Amino acid sequence: MIRSLALVLALTAPAAANPLDDHVLPRVAAFAGATEALAQTDCDVDALKAAYAPAATAWAAMSHLTLGPVEAEGRGQVVLFWPDGRDATRRGLALLRERGAEGWTPEGIARASAAARGLGALERLIWEAEAEPCALTRALTRDLADTAARIETGWTNGFADLMRTPGTAGNARFLDESEVRAAFFTALMSGLEHLSDRRLGAPLGTFAEPRPARAELRRSGLSLAMVVAALEGMRELAAAMADAPETDAAFARALDAARRVDTPDLSQVAEPGGRLRVEALQTAVDAIRQVADVEIGQGLGIAQGFNSADGD
Template identity: 25%
Template sequence: MNRLLICLVALMIGAGIARADQDDARPPIGPVLERMLVDYIRPGYAQVNTAASGLQASVAALCASPSGEKLATARSAFRTVVESWSRMEWLRLGPVMSENRLERILFFPDRKGTGRKQVQAAIASSMEAVTGVDTLAGQSVAMQGLGALEFILFGSGSDALAQSQASHRCAFALAAATNLVNLSDEIIAGWGDETGLVQAFLKPAAGNPLFRTDREALNLLLGQMIHGLEAIRDTRVNAFLDKENPDHDRPKSALFWRSGMTVPSIRADLEGLQALFNESGIEVVSKDSAPRLADTIRFEFRQAIRTAESLEAPVGDLLADRETREKLLYLDYAIKIIVGRLDQEFAQAGGLAVGFSFGDGD
């Protein structure tokens, strides 16, 4: 018995030494984190800010001189914001996670329609608190961001924005657009060089509140992609698509169905996560053990994105047509495949054990 115990201990020590040697041989994660910051995080949030500023300007022009043409411009600017935000929304890290910024930019899922009801009530009662950016920021998160703006610009009664009698509704839209500019300004400032966040993000070390080792940093970065992809399936695609029964599809439960941005936002979600994979250079951790895996993952991303690009109609029409509904089912499956590649193959190739928890670093 003692001999068996000694052998087991020796094997455990040997495995620990081998694992330490393997970790030491892996490329350092610092350059990956720096590329992620410089080539993905900062440019991505800058695009959100630029798009939000464009929406603010177009809504201000609409409010100053209402017309059908200016309403169309404001609606187009809204769609641009949705696309830019969708490319960044799954980065659940840093200043976007403070002061409810994430929910203030987009409150979803909203299964009980809380946001719509609150926005409708505010418009119906000409609620003054929603017409100033400072007072709006103190209201429910569901009334501040893209969900509220979509209803204001595309929901019932929105055509009145082309006429002067919708001045309260337009002021609400302007306050919400300005709020998006302010929130994106705050996020950009939070990722500035002088902040403690950037110093912690770039240098894993003992006592670092983000991650102590390269291994933990890899876990966090890979987890951002995996959890983001899972959320796209669970809270975006599966919000309206019932894989078992077409009669149970729910087109009006889809995010951005009023503006026709349901699938374009999903496509932008995927493009953003693909960009995170590419721009960070995270593939370096798998080069030695699985040199072709990164190309395989990129191929799977392209397949999913091309499928989304081919689905141009409103979500209700897509669900009603057998052929396009089949494409939605394939999109769901294609996302699942990418999750599997990252969660199993890439994680293992990067030195993370199968079953590694991407949520807590265990």
Template identity: 40%
Template sequence: MRIPALITVLFLPLTAYAQDRAPILMDVTETHILPRFADLAESASALATTSQQDCAPASPNLRAAYGTAFDDWISASHLRFGPTEAEDRAFAMAFWPDTKGFTPKALSQLIAAEDLAVQEPEAYAETSVAGRGFFALEQMLYDPAFAEQGSSEYRCALIQAIAADIDANATAMSADWRVYAPKLTQPGENSPYRSQNEAMQELFKALSTGLEFTADTRLGRPLGTFDRPRPNRAEARRSDRSLRHVELSLIALRDLAARLSFDHPDIAADLDAGFARAIERAQSIDDPALAGVADPQSRFRIEALQQSISDIRTIASTELGQTLGISAGFNSLDGD
């Protein structure tokens, strides 16, 4: 006889609910979350400084600083709660997917009007979120369509404004995460989380949502369908970072999964093996912009990578989530 899912939940071991989560909450906060936002703040500051020294789009130093800061954002971007979501910071850092092409429109409007918001960080922070963050900067650095728009002086000022805005956002997130950390490690009256279980659910949701976004959006959007692949929908394709983002995300989520499953070695081993397979597949693909989705042979390897991430999601849901007595719940991809 099949036992209804609700009753199955009731039969979970009491230890799933009674277990002391404090060591894991502290470990994830101190060694997974805070260092990532500290690194992001440091590299974003370096990006802003570099843009002031050399704003030429093809500048090797500027592009390198951009790449380092973008790497750090991708490695932290699965942590979409608390200070990361405040004031739409996550969208201001990375407005993607941009399904209606708002980013090039926002940039073109700024350039055409020579909008003076670029002169004041507070004013620029009030402009359209589509014209802010890493994807706006990518278009200014890598898209030939913006190489001749407006004056070179204004394009330089715009590049510098976007970099400064990224820096301000990263600095604010890092500072606010240090203040927010005790709310995650010490749930209760002074925290958004009433219990350790709620705090653990937030972290598990970050893992689950991160895997979902990488499989269904980072890979799913360019894959499209076999008859209609969509290579131009790949994330950060202009800077050849599409596959890199998949790998960076998997590496970060592997670390989070290991920490969440620390008390359950068998599950930890299953998760780690799943991540190892997925990362190995990602590293074996020589297609930085995922243009191969349009080629049947290359497409097969990208689909295999997507499936390996889906396999990790299954392990996380059926093994880790059930053992911890928690589920992913609603996430930032669900909308209203």
């Protein structure tokens, strides 16, 4: 009786979460789907804007997954070339326009600079140029969807298997299970760092010199939505990696802090009262890093950067 009850409990207990099935694969599929929907959208500016936002936030929810297929061929930069302190996006797009329609084939776009492709270039076209020329807009939405599809295929058709089979013959990328956990943990920690230092830190600048024009995707007013999507995506990853209630609570506090930010483009960084709320959000993000480092990282026994930090 007791044995059979235990058996029932074992069978009905939810399977342990794992980052691949409960985070990575659904998120890369969602990004591929959202960008494909954008690519299927005609050159109607309102329709493009409506389809652009979910594609952008789907990226933010997985942009911390820089390992594997995103890292290959610099695809992360191709999806969104940002930060772009020198406005390479404007110059790249101008070059692409000059080249004319014969340069807007898939091959032509693939040869263009990363800054002229992806979400950053599309935001300029849709919000600042009425999506004209239409053929260029369509070529760029197609290119973005193709890149997203290659990222998804890279995961489903190779990299996920490498992460599932550490230590097997031919798998030089992951020599044991601890390296798989370390790879996810590194993605989480560097994603949080990017969120704090770049997504929030770039527009914050300094008190004396705030930089609202440096906010990510400010033209489309998606800067805050990108922050929220990134938090939600990384919260999902953290939950799939470990039973980490304190980390989860820290994510919840950061999402609360994000709700108190009221300018979608984070332009409030330029006025003292509003700035405080963005700073409070940044502080909350930094707190996640500290909590996760202890709660998740110490359990993994990860030795970070023995050589990379050496400096010789």
